[in-house]
Each structure stands twice: as structure tokens, then as C-alpha cells.
Amino acid sequence: MLPSLSGPGALSEITHALLRWLGGWWRIVHLGAVLLVLALSPSSYTGANRAAIAREIYLGTMPILLWFTLLSSLVGLVLIRIVVVTAASYGLSQYALQMVVRVLVLELIPLTAAIFAALRIGLPDGRELARMRQRGELEALRGGGAEPLRTEVLPRVIAAAFAVLMLAAVASAVTLVLAYLSVHGFTAGGLARYTRAVGQVFSPAVALIFTIKTFLLSLAVSLIPMASALYDLPRGRSRTGAELQALVRLFLVMLLIEAASLVGNYY
Amino acid sequence: MNPPPPPPAAAPAPAHLEFKAALLLALLVLLLAGSVLYVMYARGVFEATQTLVLVADDSEGVTVGMDVTFSGFPIGRVRRIELGDDGAARIVVDVPRKDARWLRETSVFTLVRGLVGNVAIRAYSGILADPPLPDGAVRKVLVGDATAEIPQLVAATRELVRNVTALTSADSALNATLGNVQEATGRLKGRHGALGVLLGNDDDAKKLVAALERANALLARVDALAARVDGVVAKADAQVFGADGLAPEARAAIVQLNGMLGNARGTLKKADALLADAQAVAANARVASADLGALRAEVEASLRKVERLVDEINRKWPFARDAELRLR
Numbered sequence: 001m002l003p004s005l006s007g008p009g010a011l012s013e014i015t016h017a018l019l020r021w022l023g024g025w026w027r028i029v030h031l032g033a034v035l036l037v038l039a040l041s042p043s044s045y046t047g048a049n050r051a052a053i054a055r056e057i058y059l060g061t062m063p064i065l066l067w068f069t070l071l072s073s074l075v076g077l078v079l080i081r082i083v084v085v086t087a088a089s090y091g092l093s094q095y096a097l098q099m100v101v102r103v104l105v106l107e108l109i110p111l112t113a114a115i116f117a118a119l120r121i122g123l124p125d126g127r128e129l130a131r132m133r134q135r136g137e138l139e140a141l142r143g144g145g146a147e148p149l150r151t152e153v154l155p156r157v158i159a160a161a162f163a164v165l166m167l168a169a170v171a172s173a174v175t176l177v178l179a180y181l182s183v184h185g186f187t188a189g190g191l192a193r194y195t196r197a198v199g200q201v202f203s204p205a206v207a208l209i210f211t212i213k214t215f216l217l218s219l220a221v222s223l224i225p226m227a228s229a230l231y232d233l234p235r236g237r238s239r240t241g242a243e244l245q246a247l248v249r250l251f252l253v254m255l256l257i258e259a260a261s262l263v264g265n266y267y
Numbered sequence: 268m269n270p271p272p273p274p275p276a277a278a279p280a281p282a283h284l285e286f287k288a289a290l291l292l293a294l295l296v297l298l299l300a301g302s303v304l305y306v307m308y309a310r311g312v313f314e315a316t317q318t319l320v321l322v323a324d325d326s327e328g329v330t331v332g333m334d335v336t337f338s339g340f341p342i343g344r345v346r347r348i349e350l351g352d353d354g355a356a357r358i359v360v361d362v363p364r365k366d367a368r369w370l371r372e373t374s375v376f377t378l379v380r381g382l383v384g385n386v387a388i389r390a391y392s393g394i395l396a397d398p399p400l401p402d403g404a405v406r407k408v409l410v411g412d413a414t415a416e417i418p419q420l421v422a423a424t425r426e427l428v429r430n431v432t433a434l435t436s437a438d439s440a441l442n443a444t445l446g447n448v449q450e451a452t453g454r455l456k457g458r459h460g461a462l463g464v465l466l467g468n469d470d471d472a473k474k475l476v477a478a479l480e481r482a483n484a485l486l487a488r489v490d491a492l493a494a495r496v497d498g499v500v501a502k503a504d505a506q507v508f509g510a511d512g513l514a515p516e517a518r519a520a521i522v523q524l525n526g527m528l529g530n531a532r533g534t535l536k537k538a539d540a541l542l543a544d545a546q547a548v549a550a551n552a553r554v555a556s557a558d559l560g561a562l563r564a565e566v567e568a569s570l571r572k573v574e575r576l577v578d579e580i581n582r583k584w585p586f587a588r589d590a591e592l593r594l595r
Contacts, residue, residue, distance in 0.1 A: 054288035199309025
């Protein structure tokens with residue numbers, strides 16, 4: 001694969017740091033491209049590899065799905081209540097539903113799902129991978145004729161991306177139902193009006209941005225910790241340092257994605 | 268090699284892992300597909316629609332996707348906003364066919380801006396029996412701007428306040444009128460009451476009261492007089508219509524007069540016959556007078572002949588020469 005970039009000593013400190021920074025990002029993009037190719041090639045889903053992917057998906061998503069849904073429902077319920085009551089006090093209750101859908105479904109839930117998946121799946125998997133690499137297990141695998149990128153990295157990446165999408169989808173659906181129940185109560189009478197309000201929020205542009213944002217968040221959560229684990233481990237640095245670097249990088253990317261989506265939605 | 272790390276994670280791995288993972292995957296796909304379908308349904312993708320174009324001078328605040336309401340119910344949504352060739356904004360609205368029945372040929376559309384800048388497009392159909400609005404109809408939208416009315420309202424209110432102030436000021440006509448009314452009510456409460464109000468001063472009121480009293484006295488005397496006149500009338504009645512009264516005698520006189528009139532009528536008839544005779548005499552006389560004319564003409568002709576004869580004799584006779592000489 002890529003040789004780890006060791007800066008030429010002749011260059012100044014700043015150039016060196018900049019190059020290293022750029023190199024880090026380049027490796028992430030490169031890894032993403034390679035993994036995308038692997039993910040799209042049918043040979044990655046055969047035999048033992050398919051079992052590994054299934055295991056990672058199930059064991060990664062299942063334990064946190066219930067908890068995340070419960071927590072997001074609780075927080076969502078509180079927020080819905082606040083928004084609805086505040087809007088009603090200003091006489092703007094017709095805009096409350098739109099605001100709930102925008103704030104929760106469009107913005108908060110994908111972001112929290114990504115953070116949750118990153119903390120529970122992406123970063124621990126990255127740490128595990130880094131440990132394996134430290135112990136030379138990946139090298140050994142490669143020596144044994146196996147392809148660690150396909151057998152060890154790809155399942156974890158797919159599992160993390162899947163977890164983000166799954167958490168966001170389930171929590172969004174639950175939140176939509178909760179929003180309906182807290183505004184209209186247990187009756188089907190407001191369904192037409194509610195559907196219309198949801199339809200007004202999800203204009204084609206907003207829906208597209210929402211889809212792209214969620215997809216990019218899932219990519220960031222799955223790729224960045226893996227890339228950091230695979231490449232950013234200069235000798236002599238502590239393991240926590242590398243992990244922290246991955247976390248900072250991940251949050252920076254999430255922030256950028258979120259900001260870009262906000263710009264796209266509201267400007 | 269790497270078996271040691273997996274065992275701790277894979278130890279609780281349940282059976283049918285792949286199946287469960289596939290279930291999760293299916294759930295995700297189901298959720299995503301459901302969401303997409305729901306949003307498409309909510310956006311009205313599956314509804315048959317007809318187009319309505321609203322033309323407005325100003326489309327500010329109108330957004331794509333906003334509702335057009337009828338009686339508070341959304342019956343359409345804005346699909347596109349474009350600038351027409353004439354510079355007016357064209358708001359293209361999709362109206363689902365099932366809701367299009369509320370829109371009629373005579374429907375009116377308004378674009379109302381609220382105080383906080385929110386915009387609402389409303390439809391009003393006064394006569395629901397009118398023919399339905401055709402597909403692709405173009406209608407002018409009436410713009411009602413709540414904030415645009417405010418300056419006008421303030422100006423009108425200021426005018427009103429000024430008028431009210433002028434009305435209620437100390438030297439206003441209304442105030443003077445009220446003062447007069449107060450004075451009048453004061454007089455009403457006074458000794459002469461409404462009379463004082465009507466006549467203006469107390470002296471005249473006193474005179475009127477005196478006149479009234481005198482009129483009362485006069486009426487009393489007239490009353491006594493009327494009683495006496497009553498007696499006189501009774502006597503006159505007896506004299507005129509009594510047994511020996513005037514009326515029976517008059518009746519007898521009239522009977523006599525009737526007889527006299529009968530005699531007179533007989534006399535007149537005789538005179539009438541007399542007159543007829545006279546008329547016949549006159550007719551004869553007229554005939555006679557016509558003969559007289561002819562007679563007279565004959566007499567005149569005879570006279571002329573006699574005259575000529577005399578003249579002839581005169582010429583022939585000797586004494587007639589004298590006459591001739593005399594003429595020379």
C-alpha cells in the first residue's frame with residue numbers, strides 16, 4: 001500500500017507539518033476509494049468475508065440501536081414539547097411542526113447518530129485495528145496470502161456506515177411518529193395536515209441535501225478512524241495520541257459536513 | 268494469528284448471524300424506501316393535478332411548495348414562480364384534481380401578507396354552482412398587504428381624532444348647542460315650563476296665560492248663550508212646524524200655487540196655437556210679398572211708359588216749345 005510519508009529533513013518545519021497534514025487527508029481519501037472499490041466488487045461478499053461483514057453489522061448495530069432509539073426519542077420528545085409550546089405561546093403553532101421536523105429530523109438526528117456510531121463503533125474498531133497493526137497481525141495476514149483490507153477493514157467500515165444510516169433512519173421514523181402524537185394526539189384526524197407539513201419541509205433540494213449529508217456522515221464515521229489506525233501511527237507516539245487525532249479529525253469533518261448542509265439548506 | 272482478538276467479540280455471537288444481519292439490512296432498506304415513498308406522497312407526486320397560474324404584481328414572500336388554501340384547507344401548492352413577459356410574477360400552482368372542484372370560474376384569489384411577513388395565498392369561491400375552473404387557467408391574484416394599510420389607517424385615524432377634537436372643543440358648535448339645551452332644560456324646570464321655552468321670555472308667557480284665562484271665561488259665557496239659543500230654537504220649532512205653524516200653511520199655499528200653474532199651462536197652450544196661426548199668416552204674407560215684387564216691377568215699367576208718353580206729348584204740344592226755349 002502507500003508508504004508512510006516520512007518528510008524530507010531539508011524542508012522547514014511548517015512545510016513538513018503541512019505536507020504531513022495533507023498526506024493524512026490524502027490517505028483517507030485514497031483508502032476510501034480503495035474500500036469503495038472493494039465494497040462494490042462482488043468478490044468481497046463471498047464465503048468467510050460475508051460472514052465477517054454480517055457479524056460486524058449485527059454486533060455493531062444491534063446493541064446500540066435500542067439504546068440510541070430510546071435516548072433520541074426522549075430528547076426528541078422534550079425538544080418537540082418545547083418547540084410546540086413556545087410556538088403556541090407566540091401564536092405560530094402552524095410553524096411548530098415544520099420547525100420540529102427541520103430541527104430534529106434534518107439536523108439533530110443524523111448528527112447524533114453519526115456521533116453515537118463513531119463513539120461506539122468507528123473509534124473502538126479503529127483502536128482494535130491499530131492494536132492489530134501494532135502487534136503486526138496485519139502484516140502476518142498479508143504474509144499469509146490474505147488481504148487484511150478486505151477481510152479486516154472492509155467489514156468494520158461497512159458496519160460503521162450501516163450503523164449511522166440505521167440509527168438515523170430508525171430515530172427519524174420514531175421522531176416523526178412522536179411529533180405527530182405530541183401535536184395531534186392519538187387520532188388519525190391530523191394525518192393529512194401532518195403529511196402536508198412534512199411534504200413542505202422535504203422539498204427536493206432539502207431531501208437531496210439530507211440524503212447526501214447522511215451518506216457523507218456515515219462515510220466519515222467509518223473511514224476516518226480506520227485510516228488513522230492504518231497509517232497515522234508514527235513510532236514513539238502514544239496510542240491515545242493517535243486516537244485523539246482521529247477523533248479531532250472526525251469531528252472536524254462532521255462539522256464541515258453539517259455546516260455545508262446548513263448553507264445548502266438555508267442560503 | 269488473529270483468532271485471539273475475535274473470540275472475545277465473537278463469543279456471544281448468536282446463531283443465524285447472517286440471517287439477522289440480512290434482517291437488519293432489510294429493515295434499513297424498508298425504512299429508507301418507506302421514507303422516500305412517504306415524502307413523495309407528501310409532496311403530492313402521486314396525485315393527478317391540474318395547473319392554475321396566478322398573476323401577481325409582486326411575488327415577494329411566495330415560496331415554492333407553499334400552500335394555497337380554501338376555507339383554511341390546503342387545496343394546492345406552488346410548483347413554480349416565474350417572471351412573465353409583461354413583468355408580472357406568474358405563480359404556477361398545482362391543484363389536485365380531487366380538490367379542484369372547489370375552484371370555479373368566478374373564484375377569487377388573494378395574496379395576503381401578515382404582520383410578521385408571512386404570506387398566504389387564499390382562494391374564495393362565492394358561487395359553487397358556477398362552471399369549474401379549467402386546467403391551465405390564468406387568474407389575477409388580489410394583493411392584500413396588512414402592513415401597507417397601516418400608514419393609511421394611521422392617517423385616517425389622525426383625521427378622525429382631529430374632527431372629534433374640533434367637535435368637542437370649548438368654542439365648537441356642538442358645545443354651544445349643548446349649552447343652549449342646558450338652558451332650555453333649566454327653563455323647562457322653571458315656573459312657566461315648556462311655555463317659557465317656546466316663547467323665550469316670561470312676560471309673553473304671562474300674557475299667554477292671561478289670554479288663556481280670558482278665553483276660558485269667554486267660553487263659559489258662550490256656553491250660557493248656547494243654552495238660551497237652545498230655548499229660542501225650540502220655540503221657533505213650535506212656531507214653524509207646529510199644528511198652526513208656518514209649514515202647513517206654506518204647504519196649502521203651494522197646493523194653490525200648483526193649481527195656478529196648471530191654469531197657466533192651459534193658457535200657454537192656447538197662446539201656442541195662436542202663435543202657430545200667426546206663423547201661417549206670416550208665411551202667406553211672405554208669399555204675398557214675393558208677388559208684390561213682381562207687381563211693383565210691372566208697375567214701375569208701366570210708370571216709365573207713362574212718363575215717356577207724357578214726355579212725348581209734351582214735345583208735341585206747343586207749350587212744350589216754351590220749355591224747349593227755356594232750355595236754350
